[in-house]
Amino acid sequence: MRLLITIKKMQNHSLKILFFILMPICALAQSKYFSEYEVKAAYLEKFTHFIDWPAKVNIADTNKPFILGIIGSNHFNALLKDKFRTKKIEGKKVEILEVSTLEEIALCNILFISKLESTKIDQILSYTENKPILTISDNVENSKNGVIIILFLKSSHIYFQINKDALQRSGLYASTLLLNLSKDINIEEN
Amino acid sequence: MLYKGTMWKTENIMKMNFLNIIVEGDDKMKKQFAPMLKAILALIFLLSVLPICIYAQGKTIEGMTIEELMNAKVVTGSLTTLTKLKIPVSLTTITTEDIAVTPARNIADLIEIYVPGAIWLNHTSPRIGIRGVIIDRNYKFLMLVNGKNMNQKGMQGAELELSNWDLNDIERIEIIRGPGSVTYGPGAIVGIINIITKTATTSNGVSIGVEDNFAYNSKGGYASLGFTRKDFNLFVHGSLRYTDGYKNADYFAVDQNTGTAGYLNTSDGNGVMPIFGDNLGKPQIKLHFDMNFFDEWRVWARYTNSDQPALFRQKMTLAAGEKVPVWFTGQKGIVGVLENNHSFSENISLKSNISYKSENHYNYWVTKPLLHYDEGGFNSPHGAGNIVSAFSESEIFLSSIINISQRDEKYKYALGASYSYNIYGPGWGNNKMYMLSNDYKIPDGRYIEDIIADGFNTNTISVFSECNFEFHPLANLLLSARMDKNNYSKYFFSPRIGIISEVEKNNIIKLIWQRSVRMNTAEELYKEHLYNTKANPEMLDCIELMYSTLPMGYCLINVSASYNWGEMLGFVYDPATIKGETKPIGNLEYFTAEVEAKFKFEKATYGINHSYVKQISWENATGITSQGISYADYNFNGLVSTGNDLNNWANHSTKLFANVELPYQITLHADGQFFWKWDGYEDVQLMYIAKYGNNNSAWEILNDKLDDENFAGTDVKLNLSISKYFPQFNSTISLYCINLLGSKRYSYSTGERYNYPSRVMWVNESAAFGIKINVNL
Numbered sequence: 001m002r003l004l005i006t007i008k009k010m011q012n013h014s015l016k017i018l019f020f021i022l023m024p025i026c027a028l029a030q031s032k033y034f035s036e037y038e039v040k041a042a043y044l045e046k047f048t049h050f051i052d053w054p055a056k057v058n059i060a061d062t063n064k065p066f067i068l069g070i071i072g073s074n075h076f077n078a079l080l081k082d083k084f085r086t087k088k089i090e091g092k093k094v095e096i097l098e099v100s101t102l103e104e105i106a107l108c109n110i111l112f113i114s115k116l117e118s119t120k121i122d123q124i125l126s127y128t129e130n131k132p133i134l135t136i137s138d139n140v141e142n143s144k145n146g147v148i149i150i151l152f153l154k155s156s157h158i159y160f161q162i163n164k165d166a167l168q169r170s171g172l173y174a175s176t177l178l179l180n181l182s183k184d185i186n187i188e189e190n
Numbered sequence: 191m192l193y194k195g196t197m198w199k200t201e202n203i204m205k206m207n208f209l210n211i212i213v214e215g216d217d218k219m220k221k222q223f224a225p226m227l228k229a230i231l232a233l234i235f236l237l238s239v240l241p242i243c244i245y246a247q248g249k250t251i252e253g254m255t256i257e258e259l260m261n262a263k264v265v266t267g268s269l270t271t272l273t274k275l276k277i278p279v280s281l282t283t284i285t286t287e288d289i290a291v292t293p294a295r296n297i298a299d300l301i302e303i304y305v306p307g308a309i310w311l312n313h314t315s316p317r318i319g320i321r322g323v324i325i326d327r328n329y330k331f332l333m334l335v336n337g338k339n340m341n342q343k344g345m346q347g348a349e350l351e352l353s354n355w356d357l358n359d360i361e362r363i364e365i366i367r368g369p370g371s372v373t374y375g376p377g378a379i380v381g382i383i384n385i386i387t388k389t390a391t392t393s394n395g396v397s398i399g400v401e402d403n404f405a406y407n408s409k410g411g412y413a414s415l416g417f418t419r420k421d422f423n424l425f426v427h428g429s430l431r432y433t434d435g436y437k438n439a440d441y442f443a444v445d446q447n448t449g450t451a452g453y454l455n456t457s458d459g460n461g462v463m464p465i466f467g468d469n470l471g472k473p474q475i476k477l478h479f480d481m482n483f484f485d486e487w488r489v490w491a492r493y494t495n496s497d498q499p500a501l502f503r504q505k506m507t508l509a510a511g512e513k514v515p516v517w518f519t520g521q522k523g524i525v526g527v528l529e530n531n532h533s534f535s536e537n538i539s540l541k542s543n544i545s546y547k548s549e550n551h552y553n554y555w556v557t558k559p560l561l562h563y564d565e566g567g568f569n570s571p572h573g574a575g576n577i578v579s580a581f582s583e584s585e586i587f588l589s590s591i592i593n594i595s596q597r598d599e600k601y602k603y604a605l606g607a608s609y610s611y612n613i614y615g616p617g618w619g620n621n622k623m624y625m626l627s628n629d630y631k632i633p634d635g636r637y638i639e640d641i642i643a644d645g646f647n648t649n650t651i652s653v654f655s656e657c658n659f660e661f662h663p664l665a666n667l668l669l670s671a672r673m674d675k676n677n678y679s680k681y682f683f684s685p686r687i688g689i690i691s692e693v694e695k696n697n698i699i700k701l702i703w704q705r706s707v708r709m710n711t712a713e714e715l716y717k718e719h720l721y722n723t724k725a726n727p728e729m730l731d732c733i734e735l736m737y738s739t740l741p742m743g744y745c746l747i748n749v750s751a752s753y754n755w756g757e758m759l760g761f762v763y764d765p766a767t768i769k770g771e772t773k774p775i776g777n778l779e780y781f782t783a784e785v786e787a788k789f790k791f792e793k794a795t796y797g798i799n800h801s802y803v804k805q806i807s808w809e810n811a812t813g814i815t816s817q818g819i820s821y822a823d824y825n826f827n828g829l830v831s832t833g834n835d836l837n838n839w840a841n842h843s844t845k846l847f848a849n850v851e852l853p854y855q856i857t858l859h860a861d862g863q864f865f866w867k868w869d870g871y872e873d874v875q876l877m878y879i880a881k882y883g884n885n886n887s888a889w890e891i892l893n894d895k896l897d898d899e900n901f902a903g904t905d906v907k908l909n910l911s912i913s914k915y916f917p918q919f920n921s922t923i924s925l926y927c928i929n930l931l932g933s934k935r936y937s938y939s940t941g942e943r944y945n946y947p948s949r950v951m952w953v954n955e956s957a958a959f960g961i962k963i964n965v966n967l
Contacts, residue, residue, distance in 0.1 A: 032263050034251055035740075038251055039251065039259060039262055042251050042254065043256070043259060046255075046256045046259065050256075077694070091522055100418060100420065101420055156260075157260060158259070158260070159260055178256070181256055181257065181260070183260075188860065189658065
């Protein structure tokens with residue numbers, strides 16, 4: 001009899017287990033969160049709406065791709081490739097370049113330097129200095145090194161800080177709308 | 191089907207079940223329809239719950255302004271791309287990080303730890319089960335390395351890679367649960383295991399490591415080098431591993447004639463073989479080479495080997511004085527692949543590869559001590575020897591696939607073809623080929639041993655195509671088909687129709703129907719050819735509903751339910767007519783439901799999954815009275831149909847794992863697998879109860895013993911590890927424990943046929959401790 005009861009219990013297990021596992025899933029599904037890199041990828045795209053590249057870069061030539069270079073994070077590359085598969089910047093097809101040599105930096109319109117990158121930042125920036133390359137990094141340590149935009153995480157939100165001196169040296173022009181939204185890395189939460 | 195002896199139990203169960211109200215009719219009908227109705231109810235439940243999850247989401251990140259982005263709440267540490275969710279399969283990925291922290295002995299362990307429902311059972315080497323299907327040879331799933339099929343087509347299926355202790359060259363393992371022959375080729379009836387190896391870009395620099403597993407006295411080391419330059423990447427890896435095996439394990443076995451049962455132990459004079467020990471002192475060696483050049487070219491090559499004694503067997507001393515295991519098997523293989531991925535334009539690309547693979551396989555059952563262990567055919571008509579099978583299998587393989595897409599990639603099309611030339615011959619360094627069929631006599635009176643002594647060869651041609659129409663994010667239609675033809679087989683056709691619906695970003699529903707086929711082994715195909723027959727392939731139909739979601743960025747959830755049905759094949763020999771052929775052994779219907787959730791935070795990763803597999807029905811083919819798939823239809827030696835479960839399977843299993851980063855760069859890992867009850871094994875007990883009633887004292891004693899040993903009951907496996915990272919040396923030291931609580935490892939049962947259940951066999955795997963040291967330079 002004990003066996004019969006056990007078998008009966010097991011027969012009913014399937015629905016119960018599915019029920020108890022799926023209920024928390026439904027509860028979780030109702031929260032609205034984004035992954036860190038999903039938001040950073042969105043920022044990269046939005047920044048291009050507020051930045052003007054100088055005429056010498058020939059940004060208007062839609063036959064050439066817009067080069068978005070990445071240093072230091074393979075995973076982010078995949079996300080960006082997926083994002084820009086059909087999306088265009090300045091009317092140009094976007095090419096994600098996994099920068100493997102310092103010489104390739106010169107090809108980029110935007111250069112994202114990941115916080116995972118261990119190569120010396122000075123070496124990288126020596127190739128972007130005074131060039132119309134929008135440097136962006138998510139390593140706050142790079143805020144003093146001359147990177148133009150720093151993405152930083154504060155209390156589950158991602159903000160950005162613009163280094164106006166570096167921006168000016170690069171020859172890029174940023175809309176005041178963007179400059180006004182720039183936050184200080186040492187921002188205090190309300 | 192007969193239900194003598196167990197009918198009263200079935201009747202009572204049905205009376206207690208609400209399904210009895212719905213199903214009226216005879217017991218057979220009830221038995222067949224009850225699980226079917228439950229399956230349908232579960233599907234309805236899933237379908238009703240999913241929309242709640244889907245429409246709970248709000249605005250997408252794509253439509254946000256910069257200000258809104260600044261207000262978006264983020265979670266760190268997760269990075270799963272949406273495209274992976276759209277793949278029309280149930281996929282589990284085991285990452286290099288998962289592998290590094292898990293104290294798995296080999297790939298079989300890894301799969302059991304992470305893949306919902308997957309198990310492995312002992313036979314001569316591990317036998318993998320996915321979604322309820324497991325058999326005494328690993329040929330119902332495909333083992334791939336970087337997409338290249340490594341299955342042995344001759345007889346055994348997946349053998350290479352499974353038992354190798356070295357996992358340090360693996361970037362990730364992708365496991366597809368469910369059929370996939372339409373994409374991966376015939377054989378992928380219940381799953382695909384695809385090992386993706388590390389490359390210079392994923393493992394740059396020099397890495398070295400050593401490991402000592404104390405309980406198994408397994409010592410080994412590896413070294414790898416990743417080197418990148420513009421237009422040139424190189425990765426090389428090598429490892430060496432010596433393993434004596436676990437010597438203090440207890441083996442539980444039953445005597446088929448007397449019913450006496452108990453534990454054998456390596457220390458009690460029986461001399462049973464240690465678990466996972468090398469054969470005859472041969473170490474495991476792995477070598478891997480991978481080179482990318484000029485963007486679109488890749489060449490890689492690999493050598494692996496593993497040799498293992500069968501468990502439950504003692505050693506034998508040969509007349510020559512050498513001590514060998516009574517039964518042992520081994521395989522070694524080398525593969526070389528040249529790949530090219532060329533883009534003609536933005537929308538047209540061509541992927542091609544050419545490869546050479548050669549594998550050496552042996553299986554010795556040493557019962558003739560006067561001969562050497564590798565002398566004479568065990569099934570030989572010309573004087574019996576010790577070789578059950580010994581042969582080599584070489585393959586030349588070419589494949590090309592062209593991918594065409596519209597500019598916006600809404601319409602994609604792929605068309606491909608492949609050709610393989612397989613040569614089956616004597617084992618490496620030998621001059622005669624041995625297969626299981628040696629003593630089969632064909633109608634003209636010749637023995638197969640004489641016909642295949644020098645080997646034979648086969649040709650296989652395949653064509654495949656896939657169309658993907660993205661009419662709307664909600665309606666993505668996928669049509670795929672594949673046709674395979676071996677010169678000794680019929681034409682095989684594997685179609686697939688899928689609807690993939692991106693209801694909202696990060697919420698994907700997939701509904702797939704597909705028919706998957708398994709081409710018979712080369713040995714079977716050739717035997718059929720000699721008998722002038724051509725069997726139909728084994729086929730499995732599957733309808734699967736899947737739901738994948740990333741509800742919070744750091745959380746990935748997959749839910750799936752599938753209904754499967756098909757005709758299982760086996761090789762059946764009739765001594766009266768001296769005619770053997772591959773033919774149906776029965777019809778199987780079963781239902782599966784799986785839930786898998788993975789949470790990835792900055793400092794921790796957690797995973798939980800549950801699998802439910804329920805046989806809906808099993809019916810023997812005409813003339814078949816026994817088999818290893820299910821006891822639901824059985825009639826052999828007084829053993830009659832019992833229960834309605836898959837043999838060798840736990841209907842419910844739950845798996846958990848956690849990786850937590852603590853201060854001081856210490857990482858803790860724990861994983862547990864809970865097999866709630868081995869329902870098919872319980873049917874064995876019920877079947878013998880029905881046979882003997884209260885009239886067999888030997889059975890009653892044995893039955894009590896099985897109850898005392900918790901045979902077929904809940905089985906829990908628990909593994910732990912703790913790792914400390916030393917940044918000054920860029921090195922990690924890990925201490926681990928396998929099977930902290932001890933657990934049973936059952937042997938695969940091919941079906942009971944004797945007076946007592948001699949297929950009831952297990953090894954008590956006790957706790958085993960070890961240490962790993964890895965240094966990256």
